[in-house]
Amino acid sequence: MSAAVIEATGLTKTFPMPAGPVTALRNVSFSVSPDEYVAVSGPSGCGKSTLLHLLGSVDTATSGTLLFDGRDISTLPDAERSRIRLTQIGFVFQRFYLLPMLTAWENVELPQGEAGVSKPERRARTAELLDYVGLSQRAQHRPSQLSGGEMQRVAIARALANSPRLLLADEPTGELDQSTGEQIAELLDRVHADGNAIVVVTHDPAIAARAKRQLKMRDGEIVAGAPA
Amino acid sequence: MNSFHFAWRSLFRQPVRAALAIAGVAAIGALLFDMLLLSQGMLISFRDLLDDGGFDIRILATPSTPISGPRMADAAATAAAVEALPEVDAVVPMRIGQARIVGPDSVNLSLIGAVTSRRDAWTVVEGVDLDDLIGNDDPPMVINRNIAEELTLAPGGTVTIRSECTERYSVLPTVDFVVSGIAEFPFDPVTQMTAAVAMPDFDRACGSVMDEADVFLVATRAGEYPEMAVAAIQRLRPDLHAYSNDQLVDRFQQVGFSYFRQISTVLATITLFFAFLLISVLLTVSVNQRFAEIAALRALGFSRRRIAGDLLWESILMVGTGGLLALPLGLVLAIWLDRILKAMPGIPSDLHFFVLYPAAVILHVALLAAAGALAAAYPVFLASKLPMASTLRNEVVG
Ligand SMILES: Nc1ncnc2c1ncn2[C@@H]1O[C@H](COP(=O)(O)OP(=O)(O)OP(=O)(O)O)[C@@H](O)[C@H]1O
Ligand SMILES: [Mg+2]
Numbered sequence: 022m023s024a025a026v027i028e029a030t031g032l033t034k035t036f037p038m039p040a041g042p043v044t045a046l047r048n049v050s051f052s053v054s055p056d057e058y059v060a061v062s063g064p065s066g067c068g069k070s071t072l073l074h075l076l077g078s079v080d081t082a083t084s085g086t087l088l089f090d091g092r093d094i095s096t097l098p099d100a101e102r103s104r105i106r107l108t109q110i111g112f113v114f115q116r117f118y119l120l121p122m123l124t125a126w127e128n129v130e131l132p133q134g135e136a137g138v139s140k141p142e143r144r145a146r147t148a149e150l151l152d153y154v155g156l157s158q159r160a161q162h163r164p165s166q167l168s169g170g171e172m173q174r175v176a177i178a179r180a181l182a183n184s185p186r187l188l189l190a191d192e193p194t195g196e197l198d199q200s201t202g203e204q205i206a207e208l209l210d211r212v213h214a215d216g217n218a219i220v221v222v223t224h225d226p227a228i229a230a231r232a233k234r235q236l237k238m239r240d241g242e243i244v245a246g247a248p249a
Numbered sequence: 250m251n252s253f254h255f256a257w258r259s260l261f262r263q264p265v266r267a268a269l270a271i272a273g274v275a276a277i278g279a280l281l282f283d284m285l286l287l288s289q290g291m292l293i294s295f296r297d298l299l300d301d302g303g304f305d306i307r308i309l310a311t312p313s314t315p316i317s318g319p320r321m322a323d324a325a326a327t328a329a330a331v332e333a334l335p336e337v338d339a340v341v342p343m344r345i346g347q348a349r350i351v352g353p354d355s356v357n358l359s360l361i362g363a364v365t366s367r368r369d370a371w372t373v374v375e376g377v378d379l380d381d382l383i384g385n386d387d388p389p390m391v392i393n394r395n396i397a398e399e400l401t402l403a404p405g406g407t408v409t410i411r412s413e414c415t416e417r418y419s420v421l422p423t424v425d426f427v428v429s430g431i432a433e434f435p436f437d438p439v440t441q442m443t444a445a446v447a448m449p450d451f452d453r454a455c456g457s458v459m460d461e462a463d464v465f466l467v468a469t470r471a472g473e474y475p476e477m478a479v480a481a482i483q484r485l486r487p488d489l490h491a492y493s494n495d496q497l498v499d500r501f502q503q504v505g506f507s508y509f510r511q512i513s514t515v516l517a518t519i520t521l522f523f524a525f526l527l528i529s530v531l532l533t534v535s536v537n538q539r540f541a542e543i544a545a546l547r548a549l550g551f552s553r554r555r556i557a558g559d560l561l562w563e564s565i566l567m568v569g570t571g572g573l574l575a576l577p578l579g580l581v582l583a584i585w586l587d588r589i590l591k592a593m594p595g596i597p598s599d600l601h602f603f604v605l606y607p608a609a610v611i612l613h614v615a616l617l618a619a620a621g622a623l624a625a626a627y628p629v630f631l632a633s634k635l636p637m638a639s640t641l642r643n644e645v646v647g
Binding site: 070071074077079080099100103104105106107108110112114116118120121122123127130131132134135136179180183191 | 250251258259261262541542545546547548549550551552553554555636637638641642644
């Protein structure tokens, strides 16, 4: 097994609240290797999203360390962490968060532009990705003209735009009906088969079952599936 | 897609909001622009009037305005002495009095008596100047358009004048003049009746040779500075008061004009504040609506700088488009307001309250740009301080 893409050790996250601090994660340790497909599940409020946010460096842990490619990202300045998110990590949200005023094509192209990819390369990559998610025909459509499943496929294409090493998805099928959810799950399977590391948070056991490795969480702790 | 393009798309995803914002900035900007035009307009226009005719120095008996002050004696000798100064090119002694055209329609007018020279304080627009009328027994006179229209006079027509030289109480005999031409006098108010005659004819109308002047119009020799000429005149005649056009404008600025300055400064500041409020409210509201989207973009790796740049461009686009539209709008408004103000009696018709000058456009752009940048500051701050994780979470939970 090659070196881990991401390696968490003793991650703890506490939110200060008026009624007293809420500990969303307690001393969580685990790692994801470059070709792994990990599903995280557990009851609502057990800390799944919090964990994903820490892994994606959109939030910082109260204590513990997080190594991305061997680098401690919690200590990096915001601009560098943004850069890592942009180029190394792909995010898929439950609510898609496509930009409504941009076409599917432009939504997929946007992160590439931000990463400084040249125009011809961007064009080729965007066409390739829309084809990959089966939406070449819908390239010029706005999100409002797409179905939920189509929007999530565009969002996945956008997450893959800069060829990240790690794809993070929080309830990617949470807003979709079952059969559409399965299409998305199949797409994620394909993304994994093509060599991407994936961490997906899901309530849906059918989706979790597709992952090679399944983490179960409860009360901010991983109760099953953590590395030995 | 760069920040500019992105901002453009963001702005016009709500076309009504964009249109309202731009219309608001255009309206406020038009007012701002007009205040800038007003803040300098009369000065520039006054300066133009003074420069008209090529005279750049005026000599008076007192530091007050020509007509109310006492007159200067020995006008011919004084004019000759001043003209002999190496800094001076030409001197025109001038009298300004009242007269009445007698006849079926009698008309009161300002009668100017001037020593004719290469330069005149008026511009002939029809017919010929005083010196150029030949083969006539009656002395020549130039009249302004108002007299010509009132009495349906054209060059070649004759008028009979009874002069009302101020300190004489006896009724003077009438004098006949032939109209040589129609002229424009720079300081004429809209309804003013003005005529000008040669100095000897003015004296004749007044019944005696007085050799006096209310004002000397002086032209500095080419290559000399008016200030040097003023100094030379003051050395020659310390009892008289010589002013260059610059000095007259300065005096005007300190005395009458400072009110306009203050009013336009206060109003310009208020309009700028309104522009700032409008933009910052609109941008803040739109940032609030887009919190989730901004958090998602940040999660996707867009830097704070990029997000700030997008918002700044959005502000610049609103302010820029509105500010550009404000220019023609402001000009139309200025012309309209200028007309209203110029209807006040006694204002020279060529004096403008609102005058377009290049610095006004530059200042307008700079002030609006500053207001736009400042207005973007709070929304930019909000967006860049946005906590990604909890914003994304709130959107799903809430
Ligand atoms: N920003 C926050 N402020 C306060 N408490 C928070 C915040 N984020 C998470 N929490 C708390 O941390 C705990 C874990 O939240 P988290 O969103 O990670 O749960 P989850 O497993 O993703 O739940 P769900 O399945 O409902 O999405 C919860 O008790 C939650 O109330
Ligand atoms: Mg969650």
